[in-house]
Each structure stands twice: as C-alpha cells, then as structure tokens.
Amino acid sequence: MADIMTGDAMLPGRSALAGRAGMNVAAPDGGKTGLRVQEVAHIGKINIRGTKSIAKVIWNHTGCDFPPANNMVSSAGARHIVWLGPDEALLLCEAGMERDLRRKISADLAGQHFAATNVTDALCVLKVEGPDVRAVLAKGCALDLHPGKFGPGQCAQTVLAHAGVTIIATDENCFLLICRTSFAPYTLDWLQDAALEFGFVFQG
C-alpha cells in the first residue's frame, strides 16, 4: 500500500545487493584482504533542495551542524548531512526513520521554497574499506584520492567506472560509496574485479 498524500511507499524492503554472497577472492600474496565491501542496507536517505536559509530547521532535526565547507559532511550519531551542491544536501539517517524525519522537516518548512524527497530506495550505500581501498577506487575515478587531498569528513560527487557516485571519506581507509540502486550490482562487480590483485571480501 502506498500513502498517496505523502508519497511514502509502504512496501516490504529488499536491499539492492541481497543474495550476492560468495564473491570473495583471497589476497594473491596470502596477506591481508585489500578491500572489504559491505552494503549499508536500508539506511534512510532524504534529498534536500533549498538555500542555506532552510538549514537551521534541518540541522535542528538531525543534531548536525552545518558542514564546515563545500563538499563536506557533518555528523551527529547515526545522522549525517552530506553537502552535495550549491543548493543540495543528502541527509542520512537510521534505517526506518526517513519517513518520519522527512514529514517533520516538511512540516517545519511549510510555506518556504524547498524540497525534501525520500530517496532511500533510489540509492544504495556501500561501506568500502581496507588497506588498498584508495588504490582500488583510483582505478575508476579521476578524483584526487590522496589522503592529504581527500580525508575524513570530505565528500564528492564524481564518476566511478562511468557510474555517477557520491564518495564520503569516513576514515583514512574507509569510505561510504553511494550509487544508484540500479547500478549497485554493476558497482559491486566492478569493485571485485578492480580488487582482484589485493583480495576482496563482500560481507553482504
């Protein structure tokens, strides 16, 4: 059943990469696995469009400060504000909380020029980490991924192996990779192929 008035689909969820186990490849040198990938299934995602004037309301609901600079992320617990563009941000929240959060934000902003859209099922979030994660991503991405240029807290919308992605650096060797749900199997296959020389584990 769908609630037409709020646009919230009420369907049972199947994650983008469900059932894709058995892809692991041991590191050829017998050492540490270079790349570990995990789907952050069903994490709530709300796309926010609007100028900075609506920021206060959104930060109130998330507990996050406004990100300190362009293409940066600010976090409070399980909630994150990803500043994507001049008038666009992506809000990540606890799985299952996105409908409630979107409704509260929309109610507080009624009458203002903005859009808050639940895009939870449109996007797939992958946690990619390991000692060789930067080397793997660099094979398909023109972004400067040197730790001094793209460190924890930074984010970028870019292209990974021809697929549009958002990359968030959460730690020195740990990233969140956000792609379209329809591109998730392709992205996972590409990551596995690019990581063959380092070893690959997909934790489902």
Add this chain to the structure above:
Amino acid sequence: MLSLPCPFCGQRDETEFLNAGPAKPARPNADVTDSKWVEWLTVPVNTIGYVEEKWWHAKGCGKWFTIKRHTVTHEIKMPDEDGR
C-alpha cells in the same frame, strides 16, 4: 583531458562535466538587419585565443559556470580574471 575549476567543488576532471557551448555575444536588438541576425544565429566565431564557454558540472554538484578557455593552449581562466 581538461581539468576544470568548478566554483563549488574546485578543480575536477573533464569527465564530470558537460560542455554547454560558447557563451554567445549578446542577442541583437529587434531592429537588427536580416544579415546580422543570421550571422548571430548561425556563424560560429571560431576564435584563435580565449573563448568564453559554459560548462555544467553534471556528474558533480550540478553547478553551471562560465570559463575562458584558450583554443590553442587549453589554458583556463575565470571570466573575471581579466577585468570582466
């Protein structure tokens, strides 16, 4: 391959952008002659030197912006870097 200065994101690779063509000279007034109008509509300038171009950071932040690109050297400047 070009590296382009997005006003929001900073320096990024050309593969993230779409070229949206030259920033044209201003549209002529309504009293323009037919030949001048046709010239404005259809004749490409094809300059050797700096041209103004619009670019769209389509696979990045979505920002539209104008740069000056040298058609021979590919050197890139922002339009306001020489007094505009």
